[in-house]
Every structure is written in structure tokens, then in C-alpha cells.
Amino acid sequence: xxxxxTLATVGGSRADALSLNGTEDQYVSFTVGAEEYGVNIxxxxxxxxxxxxxxxxxxxxYVRGVINLRGIIIPIFDLRxxxxxxxxxVTKRHVVVVMQVGERTRGILVDAISxxxxxxxxxxxxxxxxxxxxxxxxxxxxxxxxxxxMVTLLNVDKLFATEHGDHQDPxxxxxxxxxxxxx
Amino acid sequence: xxxxxxxxxxxxxxxxxxxAVAEAGLLRLAPGDVDMDEVNAIFRAVHxxxxxxxxxxxxxLVAFSHEFETVMDxxxxxxxxxxxxxxxxxxxxxxxxxxxxAYAGEGVDAPPGATDDTVAALRRALAASGGGATASxxxxxxxxxxxxxxxxEDDEAGIFGDAMAAINAARDSEAPSPPPADRVRWTIVxxxxxxxxxxxxxxxxxxxxxxRLGDAEIVCHLDDLPKLAxxxxxxxxxxxxxxxxADAEVGRERIDDVFEFVADESDIQITADAxxxxxxxxPPTRDAPPNTPPALSESALVPPGATAAxxxxxxxxxxxxxxxxxxxxGGSGGGEHAGLTTHTIRVDLDKIDRLVNMxxxxxxxxxxxxxxxxxxxxxxFQELQEGLEQLAQHTRELRESVMSIRAQPVSxxxxxxxxxxxxCAALTGKEVxxxxxxxNTEVDKTVVENLVDPLTHMIRNSIDHGLESPDERERMxxxxxxxxxxxxxxxxGRIVIEVTDDGRGINRAKVxxxxxxxxLVQPGASMSDEEIDHLIFLPGFSTADQVxxxxxRGVGMDVVRRNISSLGGRIGVYSTPGEGSRFVxxxxxxxxxxxxxxISVGEERFVxxxxxxxxxxxxxxxxxxxxxxxxxxxxARGEYVRLVHLHHLFGIPKAxxxxxxxxxxxxxxxxxxxxxxxxxxxxxxQQVVIKSLESNFRRLDGVAAATILGDGRVALILDVAGLRExxxxxxxxxxxxxxxxxxxxxxxxxxxxxxx
Numbered sequence: 017x018x019x020x021x022t023l024a025t026v027g028g029s030r031a032d033a034l035s036l037n038g039t040e041d042q043y044v045s046f047t048v049g050a051e052e053y054g055v056n057i058x059x060x061x062x063x064x065x066x067x068x069x070x071x072x073x074x075x076x077x078y079v080r081g082v083i084n085l086r087g088i089i090i091p092i093f094d095l096r097x098x099x100x101x102x103x104x105x106v107t108k109r110h111v112v113v114v115m116q117v118g119e120r121t122r123g124i125l126v127d128a129i130s131x132x133x134x135x136x137x138x139x140x141x142x143x144x145x146x147x148x149x150x151x152x153x154x155x156x157x158x159x160x161x162x163x164x165x166m167v168t169l170l171n172v173d174k175l176f177a178t179e180h181g182d183h184q185d186p187x188x189x190x191x192x193x194x195x196x197x198x199x
Numbered sequence: 200x201x202x203x204x205x206x207x208x209x210x211x212x213x214x215x216x217x218x219a220v221a222e223a224g225l226l227r228l229a230p231g232d233v234d235m236d237e238v239n240a241i242f243r244a245v246h247x248x249x250x251x252x253x254x255x256x257x258x259x260l261v262a263f264s265h266e267f268e269t270v271m272d273x274x275x276x277x278x279x280x281x282x283x284x285x286x287x288x289x290x291x292x293x294x295x296x297x298x299x300x301a302y303a304g305e306g307v308d309a310p311p312g313a314t315d316d317t318v319a320a321l322r323r324a325l326a327a328s329g330g331g332a333t334a335s336x337x338x339x340x341x342x343x344x345x346x347x348x349x350x351x352e353d354d355e356a357g358i359f360g361d362a363m364a365a366i367n368a369a370r371d372s373e374a375p376s377p378p379p380a381d382r383v384r385w386t387i388v389x390x391x392x393x394x395x396x397x398x399x400x401x402x403x404x405x406x407x408x409x410x411r412l413g414d415a416e417i418v419c420h421l422d423d424l425p426k427l428a429x430x431x432x433x434x435x436x437x438x439x440x441x442x443x444x445a446d447a448e449v450g451r452e453r454i455d456d457v458f459e460f461v462a463d464e465s466d467i468q469i470t471a472d473a474x475x476x477x478x479x480x481x482p483p484t485r486d487a488p489p490n491t492p493p494a495l496s497e498s499a500l501v502p503p504g505a506t507a508a509x510x511x512x513x514x515x516x517x518x519x520x521x522x523x524x525x526x527x528x529g530g531s532g533g534g535e536h537a538g539l540t541t542h543t544i545r546v547d548l549d550k551i552d553r554l555v556n557m558x559x560x561x562x563x564x565x566x567x568x569x570x571x572x573x574x575x576x577x578x579x580f581q582e583l584q585e586g587l588e589q590l591a592q593h594t595r596e597l598r599e600s601v602m603s604i605r606a607q608p609v610s611x612x613x614x615x616x617x618x619x620x621x622x623c624a625a626l627t628g629k630e631v632x633x634x635x636x637x638x639n640t641e642v643d644k645t646v647v648e649n650l651v652d653p654l655t656h657m658i659r660n661s662i663d664h665g666l667e668s669p670d671e672r673e674r675m676x677x678x679x680x681x682x683x684x685x686x687x688x689x690x691x692g693r694i695v696i697e698v699t700d701d702g703r704g705i706n707r708a709k710v711x712x713x714x715x716x717x718x719l720v721q722p723g724a725s726m727s728d729e730e731i732d733h734l735i736f737l738p739g740f741s742t743a744d745q746v747x748x749x750x751x752r753g754v755g756m757d758v759v760r761r762n763i764s765s766l767g768g769r770i771g772v773y774s775t776p777g778e779g780s781r782f783v784x785x786x787x788x789x790x791x792x793x794x795x796x797x798i799s800v801g802e803e804r805f806v807x808x809x810x811x812x813x814x815x816x817x818x819x820x821x822x823x824x825x826x827x828x829x830x831x832x833x834x835a836r837g838e839y840v841r842l843v844h845l846h847h848l849f850g851i852p853k854a855x856x857x858x859x860x861x862x863x864x865x866x867x868x869x870x871x872x873x874x875x876x877x878x879x880x881x882x883x884x885q886q887v888v889i890k891s892l893e894s895n896f897r898r899l900d901g902v903a904a905a906t907i908l909g910d911g912r913v914a915l916i917l918d919v920a921g922l923r924e925x926x927x928x929x930x931x932x933x934x935x936x937x938x939x940x941x942x943x944x945x946x947x948x949x950x951x952x953x954x955x
Contacts, residue, residue: 067911070803070915073848073901089905119894120896
């Protein structure tokens, strides 16, 4: 509908310049506030400009709502809110990364796309041992240093596996997530 | 999906159709009035299932269908008389065959002995015929899959067996004898290009098809066969010479048809042998009507000189074809005769749904452009405006045609009913005639599929409760056989299905006393006839004095109503004591679109299904009453209805809280209870395309689905029953997550309505 671009136009030339040899995976990195995150490019379907969402009732604030993606209805998650930073004040410059997670398509709202990185497995550092009450380390797949920035690589499957609710209560999450898979 | 499983799927799809054909045929099979075409069709259906099953190695299935087929064959040969008993046996055999197919489809073995009873019954039928020889030879050793194979020309796996046999036969009879007087001998040289196999063609099929036309002597030429070391197995190195002796009426174009798909990839020469003069002269005259000499009639139509070549296949195909000149290439006749094949294709439902989706998108995009262009002052961009109008028209048409692809005639449901009626009649000892009309009325596939259960219930109900026993009917001066009439028609954008019986009608006194006895109605309530009739749709209601096999378990009509409601439909009943009852179903033509009312609350918009809406009103302060300070009730249409603020339930900010400033939409759930939904505004009625929220997210309380409005934004379609549940638990407190599925609904509410 409105501004939507394919990946090729997002830093495509940069991606070409990077070595594409076998062991490296490509990651799309984006910023939320001062932090930079990366997701595997294979799970990214497209990147589009922000279009107003329709709200869904009675869900946590990181579920922004749903939008119309060429006739299918996909939910949008606010990554800032997901990490406890409060709901994003959206502008036209905000971006939705549309991702394929299993059979489902969903979008995450981020501030801006920053880079495309080719990362070999050896250069991914494990996340530090943090208090699991503070950060749910499950959805972090590792840390990567790009020049002098730290990029947090996200495990998309896990990130969305707990979307349904209250992450203080993992048991009920799992129950909901499981029931969600069997409609 | 690999190739084999795809073929298997096709086999199962086709087998399901064949079973339906066989069943329909069996049900029409009546003693004393045997339609041989029907019998042949059944035989062919069973035979095809067997053949395909053999190819996939379903040996149990093949063994059983062989038994079935053997009996059908004897029926076909009139060796077994058609009796009611035989038909019953055959119908049962058809069921077992369906079961065997289901087992094969799941990839499990049939439980041992699953077919024994039926096989025994089939053999008894054979034995009874006295057709001893064939009867005893075949059945005793159920043939393994392979033996089905040599049976005859229809068996897929038998290709090579057939071809080799043909080749051998050709070798054996070196010297062709002159053809019999009324037959024509063709010499066909079939020299395919070596890459024919790569395009998926199979010469053996063609040879087999030729054999079907007459007696074919097939000689395979191995001259071009390379040494084994040089052999490329994917290329074809063979060519054939076929000597076909066929009836005179088998014309040139029938032979051309065989090669229709390979004509471009092959060198094909077809010549009619110049046999005895006595043979070549007759063919044209034989086919032409005796009173019109063929030469005359044809030259009258066609310019001289073009007679033979231009004669169209439709007028007198046989005669012309025989004259069609030796040596002409085989491809010429193909195009003209393509019209004889059926013009249907099998398409995956997903593909159609994608198409439906895209068209839905187009409609929305088109609406968007129109909305933007509305701001342009009139007179400007005249051509653009006109173009847009055309676009709107085309998209509408496109949408209708796409929807019609998904449409199916209801006959696929109706055709199951004769069977049901037959069984019900047998169980109840009643005589029943089923009449159907409007079978060709089309409605969306999903609706058709979901009609089976409700209709089954309704027809059972009509026979069990509605119709009287033959004796009773006679006493009342009615024909002994009762009639159940099933009809379908389109009415104002919906499909209306009626089940009418000429039985005793609804016994209102009995219904009412039963309802009171079950506590569904307060004693002493005064109810109209119509209201009493509709009591039969209440859950847990059943009037049968005894629980019969058929109905009477109290799960009948309320389930029907629930099923129909879930399809967005309504059901009504009209009954005249002593004359019968009429059940009327009204359903939307498709589940893909829904008639809805767009409402707004705060900045959000929602769609309410039109079928749920009773009315909308702006209440005066005097209409509102507080109920023990917990919630508001409103007096509407003579009853008190609870008010529910949608913005409380959904936690929507900036909405109108005061019902007297907003609007109250009076909605009714499927079980008849009412709610007053407080909203800001009603924006208008609209047909919306239903989109799933669950495919990419999950189900939400109070939300049935979603849709996309004209401006491209998503709007949620409300689920009224869900909203009622939410309002019961969360109260009107709002915000909080509503608890998971609920306590059973208090009984009083829905019932009280009946007593008002």
C-alpha cells in the first residue's frame, strides 16, 4: 500500500560487497532507541514504512495491533515495548520488519533499519550470564560486534513464542502458545 | 509431495467421485426396471477403482472390489435378477469399498475380516443366480493385485502386458486376412520422435486406445534400437505399424483423436486399405440417412472439389472420414474434435483461495482510489474518472466470477439424501418418497459441505417425527407413502433451502407440555403458535416418546440451528397440524463475504454481522435503568436488555460512555438472548470480505474474524456470543483480560424470553 521496499533496495550494494561464502549468515540489523538488533535475513520477508494499525483488545502493550499486508492480516509487535521500553511513539520514519516465523507472518515495529551484516558463527559471542528475572535470555541468540557497535542477535522463534501474554508466568505462556498452534 | 503420492491423491479423489456415481446408480436400481446404462456405469466405476488400486498395490481393496465387480458383471449380463435384496447387498458393498479406500488412504491395513460379511453376501448373490461356473471360480481365491491387471484395457498397470500381447498376436498372425465385408482396415504407421517420452506422452496408451476401436494388429519395429551400451533410456527408439480392422462407423477422426496430443511430435501415416470394392463403396451410404444420397447432400453444401477434405466432422463424420484420403497427416482432425472432451479441470482449492484473496485486494485498492478521487473537483480528470468507473465495474464482475468458481451445486448434498431416506424409511417402517428440486442451485463449497449434517438431521426428523405410519396415513385419507420435499433456490442474495413434509405437523400441545416438563418454559406462559413451534430448537428438547435410533436423543434441532447459525444462516419452521411442516433455511451464498454494519467506538471501527442485529436506537435517559447499581438495562421491544459498553470490554480510549449520547445496537445471539451494545456511531451497512486473524495471530475473545475496509485499514468483526460471555465475567469493568472459557451459562436468561 504505502511505502514498501524490497530487501534489494535496502543496503543492497553493501550486501554485495560483503563476502558471501558458505559459512556466513546474513543478518538484517535495525535500531530501537540506542540499541541495535539483528535477525537472520532468511526470516525477513519485507521491510515497509509504518502504516497505522488497528488495535486489538485486551492484549499487552507490545502487541500494537494488526495491519493489512496485501490482503492478509498480520499482527505488529512493538520491539521497544517488548523489551520494556514503553510503547513507541510512531512517526512516518518508523519501519516494520515483516518476518516469516514458521507458518505465520508477523511484523515488528523498529525505529530504523541500520545494516546488513554477514556474520560467521565463530564471531557470534554468547550472551552474558544475566539474571533470568531481568532478561529472558531465551530469545537472544548471541552478540556480535560490528565495528564498535554491539548488535544483539534475536532468536525470532523464541521472541514470538512468548508473545501471548504475560512473560512473568512462563507456564501459562507455554500453555497458550501450545493451544495457539492447534487451531 | 512426491509424484507417487500426488497420483495417489488423484486416485483417491477420483475414486470418491466414482463411489458417488456408483451409489447414485445403485439407488436408482430398482427391481423390474433395470437401466443397463446405469448398471454399466456402476460396473465401470467399481472396475476403475479396482484398476487404480491394483496399480498402487492396495491388494485388500483390489480383492474386495473384484468380488463386487464380479457380481456387477453378472448383473450386467442379466445373469442375476435385480432384487431389492441384491441392491441392498450392493449398496453395502459400496460402503465397504468406501471404507477400504479410506483405509488405503490412511495407509493402514483393513482390519482382518472387515469385508467377510459383505463378501459372503456377494457370493450368495452370485450363487443364487446359478451362474455357477463364474461364481465359484473367481471368488474363492481373491485374486492378488496382479491378476486384476490383465483383465482388460482399462487397467493402468496392464499397459505392457497389453502391448506385448498385442505385439505377440501380431507376430503370430503374419498373413492378414481380408476384412469382413462391413469393416474397414486401416494401416497406421506411427513413428514418434525420439523425445516423445520427455513430453510425458506414453505410446502404449495410444496403442491401447486403438485396440479399443477395433481389432488391432500391432507390429513394433525395433530397427532403430541402438546397442544396449548406447541406449538412452529416456528416448524412444521404437515405431509401430498398426493394422486396425474396425467397424465402418469408426471414422478417420476417431483415429486422429488417438494421436491428437502427439501429432506434432510424430510422423503418423494413416491409410485406409483399399479393400474389396464392395467395402469401399458402402461406408458413405451406410451412414447417411437412406433417403438422402450422400454425394448429393454434400456437394450441395460445399463447393465442388473440396468435398472430401472440407466435410466437417459434425455433419457426417464417419462417411467423410473414410473418404478422407490416404496419406494425410494425423494432426488435421484434432482441433475440430477437441470440443468432444469435457471442459473441466481439477484445481487445487488453495489456488482459488489465493485468487479470491487477490481479487478482494483489488476491490479494496479500487475503493481506495475512488475515495481519493472523490476530492477532485468534478470536471477535472474526466477520463480518469470514467476509467475508474469502468474499473469498478470490471472488478465487481471479476469478483463475482471468482466467487462462482468456488460455487458448487447443492446436488452434491442432495444426492446423499435418497440413501438416507431409504434407510430411515426402513428403520421406521414408513413409506417415504423423496422429491427434490433446485439441485443445481449453486452456493459456496464451504457452505455446501457444511449443509450435510443439518440436512441429514432435518430429514431424519421429518421422517421420524413428521410422517405418520402408512396405516395411520390411510385412515386420514392421505396416500400411504409420505412425501419429503427438499428444495433449494436463490432468493435475494441468499440460498434458501426448504424441507417440507406432508406429515402430521408439529403437535403444539405436546411440544408445550414437554417444554414445561423439562423446565424450558414457565407453566402458564402464553405463547403464540409460532413461538411454540420454535421451542423445538431449544437445547435439550426432544418429543419422541421413546428414544429411537434415528432421532429423539435431544441433539437434533438445536444442533441444526447452531450449525446453521455458525454459517451465518437462520432457520425457521412453519407447521400446519395434520398437513405437515416446512423447515426453511436461509444461508449466505458464501462464507468469504459477510453483510455487516460498520460501527465506530473511539477511534476504532468494528463490523457487526447483520444477522445479529435486531435494531439500533438512541435511548432517552428515561429508558435506562440501573440494575442493583451494577449494570444498566434498557427497555426495548417490551423486554429488559442488559447494556454492554464495547469500549469497556475492549479497553478503547476516547469513546462515548453515556448511552444516551451514543447509540445502542440491539443484538441477538444465536440462542436468542439479547444484548444492548453501546457504541459511538453506526457508520453504515457494507459487505465485507472475511479474513482470518488466526492464520497469523490467534483467536481473541469477542472477535470472530477481521476484514479490510475501503481505506485499507483492518476492522475486527465482532462475535456477539463472545461479547456476552466477556461481559458476564469481566462485568463491565473493562481493561482486564477476560478469563478463559466460562462457566455454563445460567439457564434463566435465555428461557425467560420465551415466557415474556
